[in-house]
Amino acid sequence: MDIAETPGAVALAHDFPFDPGHGYGLDRLLRVPAPPEPAGFEAYWRERYEAALAVDPAPEIGAVEEVRDGVRIHGMTFSSVGGVRLGGWLALPEAGPAERGFVIGHGYGGRDRVGPDVPLPLPRSAAILPCVRGMGERGRVPGIPDVAFRHVLEGIASRDTYVIADCAADLWCAATALRTLVPEVAERPLGYLGESFGGGLGALALPWDARFGAARLTVPTFGNHPLRLTLESVGSGESVRGYAARHPEVAEVLAYADAATAARRIRVPVLVAGALFDPAVPPPGQFAVYNALGGPKELHVLTAGHFEHAGLAEETAALGEATTAFFGRTPVA
Template sequence: MTFASPHDTWFPDAAFDASYGHTLKTLRGIAPIAPPEGFAKRWMRWRDEARQVDAAPVVLSVDSAAGRRVSVIEYSGADGTRLRAWVVEPVSGAARIGVVHSHGYGGREAIDLARVPDHAAAVFPVARGLPTLNAGVGAPEPIAEHVLAGIDDPDRYVLGLCARDLWLAADALLALTGDTPLYYVGESFGGGIGSLALPWDDRYIGATLIVPSFGQYDERLAVHCLGSGEVVRAHVAAHPEAREVLRWFDASSSMTLTQVPVRVEAALWDPYVPPQGQFAVANAVGELDLEVLPAGHADYPGSEDVRAAAIRHGRAHLERVLGAS
């Protein structure tokens, strides 16, 4: 006798099985891709180049939310492109930690303080090219064009530039709110580019990656999905040489070199970011706090409670690593 999985009941109209036939056991067995020769050297060169860029943050406007000062700022990205972000300052007193809080591939319309403690300062960077603050700036806005921008050249590929921009967003935050240790929060697209940026920035003491993208391209390129990975898969099928460029931007490879405690919230079912890639990122982490989500990029019975618990656990992880630093 066979039994339907909860996903069959929750998503009866799904076009395909977004578990891809995997179980938690098989997902925990997916190995990250070993970094190619020269991986660390190339990323350290990019990090050194970013240190030569003056973020030069400028406050454009000031407002308030939940009793906190909220500013829209402009700063220089890794190649000097002027980008915009939100900066949040603590309710009172000096910040104890700075949070760099990225977003999914849809961009960001407003700040979200759910994962930012009252005692933290935070920057909410918006990736180059993406809405709302940086639509069309430094990269094309449509996702199908954005994810392929510069893919013929590792120095210009947009995912690398977005990751490198995170170092400058952190520079801008610390310049405006004071020198503190850093903690990273990123979801989906933001989880992937954060994974790429983390190993090379020793200011970070920890991170939370939520359903992270761009992990384990051997797995990503082998399956259909509804997210940006499908655009990349089609491109690589037509241009096989692009696979070699992607080796420099595999979040699972990067996470094998990350030294700080990392919390990963990875989903068993996800039509946008295949779980194989998410778990490859998690499996690469040395000091891992893993939370297994029933599904990602989807609503399902009890999903609000699952998200609320994940947020609580993520904030507890931040406090633990801050206390241990």
């Protein structure tokens, strides 16, 4: 959607007991800031990254599960921080070597199939589609809840135990696994794609990892937690909002898991697909991530996220075209 065509708040028929646009038009969304950075933010995340980089993911490829859209899709497993073993999929070119690589995150709830993440943004690409800890059949880990409203609270009492940071580490370990399994892309910048939960995790993971050259973050979550805690939703953020009402001290932990704060430190090109109306991920948080980005950035405005509406198929196709064009002019290409 062209930015010039969307000056005000979007009004869509719905039966939620709140406004999924929260009264924000595009002009106001483009002014949502990131919150102040807490002390030790960079040191905290760099330590996390170094720990993940030290892990040998020992990836193993399984049998071909599907062939379509120019790729062979294999099951695969890899190790991540804390000694957990996770699963996912590896997409390889059906013929010839890979020329570029992608890490593709998933939304809350995980993934049980590759689905619309294939076709990949560019031809002759390889991609790893990991299931982060706790999410989906291939991401199950004993002791970690596998439903979003409980998963998002796992370990939240401390920044050192919060599961969200470990999920970001799972993406770093997945990138190592991809470069191990597909050595022809090991020296090239990787691309990242993530939607919702995967978008927020991407923003948290990207600033510290020079292996990535560009990213698309779609309706990213975890942006501007102080503001998110004031906005009703039906997503995982509502679970956090309820917890914070009972435990206000959790705001100190959330400050280290804020995607907008992290976005300030991202220097690679990023395409953000932000929605004007979203019952699951409040739009102000999404746009806080976009607004804070510290490098080249592009905005693709969506009418709505996490919501069926007229024109959704056309918007999805348009985002796909924009994604291909974006990655085609970045270091990933």
